[in-house]
């Protein structure tokens with residue numbers, strides 16, 4: 040029997056990369072997973088095929104509150120609960136101090152900080168007591184990689200959220216953890232894309 044037998048997991052950004060590998064492993068361990076992707080329906084469909092069983096793909100932008108409502112309505116209707124929320128949708132765009140635009144700042148904080156916050160808040164009524172929230176941070180939040188100041192600050196905010204949320208949620212025994220991957224993780228994006236497209240996959 041797997042470690043996650045009977046559990047329901049929601050994994051944002053689960054259509055590729057680290058989160059897809061996690062979704063595969065969750066299913067191998069017995070969970071049912073909902074994975075999301077924002078733009079590329081064919082990538083989401085491929086991911087669902089690759090996982091093969093106990094999976095639903097829900098297209099939606101983790102930075103868009105209506106899309107999050109749609110995601111959690113779908114989970115509510117199909118499974119009625121969440122045991123594991125894995126908020127992983129994120130994208131590292133580079134811009135050095137002096138060249139940072141409002142749009143760059145709003146995109147990074149809009150997805151990683153605002154999007155993650157509302158993902159957790161909207162999921163909360165469905166999360167079982169004793170459940171688990173996992174946020175994908177980055178070593179960038181503590182390393183000071185040149186060009187990734189806004190991304191790093193947004194990932195640092197996740198560590199701060201986690202410290203507050205675990206105190207707020209301890210009465211329900213909901214755990215909150217932040218993963219801190221280090222670059223470069225050899226995701227599908229990095230392995231399969233041309234060098235030019237790979238530069239767009241610049242999550243450090």
Ligand SMILES: NC(=O)c1ccc[n+]([C@@H]2O[C@H](COP(=O)([O-])OP(=O)(O)OC[C@H]3O[C@@H](n4cnc5c(N)ncnc54)[C@H](OP(=O)(O)O)[C@@H]3O)[C@@H](O)[C@H]2O)c1
Pocket residue numbers: 051052053054055056057058075076077078079080082099100101102127128129130131150175176177178219220221222223224225226227228240242243
């Ligand atoms: N790879 C690394 O070396 C590394 C290092 C440190 C931290 N991280 C963090 O780990 C997480 C995954 O990184 P990765 O490199 O594995 O990513 P990836 O291969 O680029 O995959 C990102 C996934 O997230 C989805 N996505 C992007 N924006 C989204 C949005 N607004 N709403 C919903 N889904 C969205 C993408 O789907 P669509 O394209 O369809 O939108 C894609 O499925 C990110 O939070 C990243 O910051 C990665």
